[in-house]
Amino acid sequence: MASLRPTDARLYIGLMSGTSLDGIDGVLFDASRLAVTGHVHTPFLPALRDELLALNTPGDNELHRAALAANAVARGYADVVAQLLEATGTRREQVAAIGAHGQTVRHRPGGIDGYTTQLLNGALLAEQAGIDVVCDLRSRDVAAGGQGAPLVxxxxxxxxxxxxxxxxxxxxxxxxxxxxxxxxxxxxxxxxxxxxxxxxxxxxxxxxxxxxxxxxxxxxxxxxxxxxxxxxxxxxxxxxxxxxxxxxxxxxxxxxxxxxxxxxxxxxxxxxxxxxxxxxxxxxxxxxxxxxxxxxxxxxxxxxxxxxxxxxxxxxxxxxxxxxxGLPVDQVEAAAFAWLAQCFKEKRPGNLPAVTGAAGLRLLGCLYPA
The missing domain is CATH 3.30.420.40 (ATPase, nucleotide binding domain)
Incomplete structure (x- = not known):
């Protein structure tokens, strides 16, 4: 499924929030030059950080709490997108897609019941950002018998x-x-x-x-x-x-x-x-x-x-x-997920089976069109 909106296919946004839980890094990525042209970092609000950390272990009412946290992550991601666009003077119509990692709260690959969970409401992010969103980038590799990581x-x-x-x-x-x-x-x-x-x-x-x-x-x-x-x-x-x-x-x-x-x-x-x-x-x-x-x-x-x-x-x-x-240390992973969004939009595999152990090359991610 491809967006019908006009885009400058060189430009992607990558959004990353990692296991350190220090917040969200967003980059504007020029895929033609493999170059970051803008960067924004915002820390998680303490209450959200604490909840994401708590959701790494079993607890009460997990489904409801995880859904609310996924919404909060999406709103945080959308705010970073807005800041990036404003800081770089970029219109949302110029961006081909957002590659959004989400927040990992469980990672248990392997076997028929292997899975990996990154909290993010991709539909909400697409609504708020007005840009195609490519997310859930690890699950297909896990479904193919891989570890789902590393993808970079x-x-x-x-x-x-x-x-x-x-x-x-x-x-x-x-x-x-x-x-x-x-x-x-x-x-x-x-x-x-x-x-x-x-x-x-x-x-x-x-x-x-x-x-x-x-x-x-x-x-x-x-x-x-x-x-x-x-x-x-x-x-x-x-x-x-x-x-x-x-x-x-x-x-x-x-x-x-x-x-x-x-x-x-x-x-x-x-x-x-x-x-x-x-x-x-x-x-x-x-x-x-x-x-x-x-x-x-x-x-x-x-x-x-x-x-x-x-x-x-x-x-x-x-x-x-x-x-x-030339690539600051806090921009590398966000840039990688922008690059993975480009792979998805161009229908190119994003995984390396020799790295993850997957059964073969796979198109990674799912698309929420703007």
């Missing part, structure tokens, strides 16, 4: 691939995922484990802060070897790709079950940062030992202590931020 490696290949070099792209959101851009043209990718979700939750519990700016609190603590070993013993870290994960597994309850009494909170924070760095570095060494470059993006790429540890653990690779290549 093909976009990373288009943006960051270098001829003759093994390049890795590490997205440090709530969960960390890596794209493997091999010198011979092969593309891989998988989730490596937690990135910010545990560190953010721990500092919120003990210091009332949303995140550990620059890893400063973690830097005051020391890594607890026994706790780190217990965390790394999680079977997920031994799974071969394809693999994906989320808050279904990595949450503060998972951490609490492995803590020993009396651990200093700053030491736990240092250990959680080390867990993120170590699990990502171990996975990269196992799957791409000859990586020449590691490009980091996502909010965790602003954590100076985390970036320092990745550099120390991956001495054979140059570790740098995607911002050094």
């Amino acid at each position: 490696p093909a976009f990373h290949r288009a943006c960051f691939g270098l001829a003759g070099q093994d390049v890795a792209v590490l997205n440090l959101g709530g969960i960390a995922n890596v794209s493997l851009l091999f010198a011979d043209g092969r593309t891989g990718g998988f989730d490596t484990g937690p990135a910010n979700c545990l560190m953010d939750g721990w500092i919120a519990r003990h210091r009332g802060l949303a995140f550990d700016a620059d890893g400063a609190w973690a830097a005051t603590g020391r890594v607890l070897p026994d706790l780190l070993a217990a965390l790394l013993a999680e079977p997920f870290f031994a799974l071969p790709p394809p693999r994906s994960t989320g808050r279904d597994l990595f949450h503060l309850g998972w951490l609490d079950a492995r803590l020993t009494p009396g651990a200093a909170p700053a030491d736990v924070q240092a250990t959680l940062l080390e867990l993120t760095a170590r699990s990502a570095a171990d996975a990269l060494r196992a799957q791409m030992p000859a990586a020449a470059t590691l490009i980091a993006c996502g909010g965790g790429a602003r954590n100076g202590r985390l970036m320092q540890r990745l550099g120390e653990l991956l001495r054979g690779a140059r570790v740098k931020s995607s911002a050094a290549l």
Whole structure:
């Protein structure tokens, strides 16, 4: 189903709200140049953030609460679209489509009953934005036996691939995922484990802060070897790709079950940062030992202590931020979902079966016409 409205087919909007729950990133994306020409970030209102976090675990009246949260996410997305259009002087008729991720509250792929749930009322977003909306971008891959994640490696290949070099792209959101851009043209990718979700939750519990700016609190603590070993013993870290994960597994309850009494909170924070760095570095060494470059993006790429540890653990690779290549760290995933909307509109597959494990290439998403 294609829109009958006139559009400038180069322009797409990408909307992303990730497992870090820090809010909504929206970009205006020029598909002809693979370039972001506008960016807006708005944080979630505290009540909505708390409700989205609560909906990650079973609770009372879930269907009603999830529907209301999906409406609230749609209204937040529509507000970001309006801000983007105004800031860039773009008319909605110029935008071919919005690629909207939604808010993941459950991610349980695998088997006949596998599923993934991203809360978003796509119909409401189309009504309020007045632009075609492509959303529910993960479910078709899961239906085809895949993990539904990560979906960004093909976009990373288009943006960051270098001829003759093994390049890795590490997205440090709530969960960390890596794209493997091999010198011979092969593309891989998988989730490596937690990135910010545990560190953010721990500092919120003990210091009332949303995140550990620059890893400063973690830097005051020391890594607890026994706790780190217990965390790394999680079977997920031994799974071969394809693999994906989320808050279904990595949450503060998972951490609490492995803590020993009396651990200093700053030491736990240092250990959680080390867990993120170590699990990502171990996975990269196992799957791409000859990586020449590691490009980091996502909010965790602003954590100076985390970036320092990745550099120390991956001495054979140059570790740098995607911002050094012209794409700021908080715009990469939103741009990827704009690109996936372009794939849908052009009837091109958006998944990579070698990455997700799906039975084959699939057209990803569903369309809510304006």
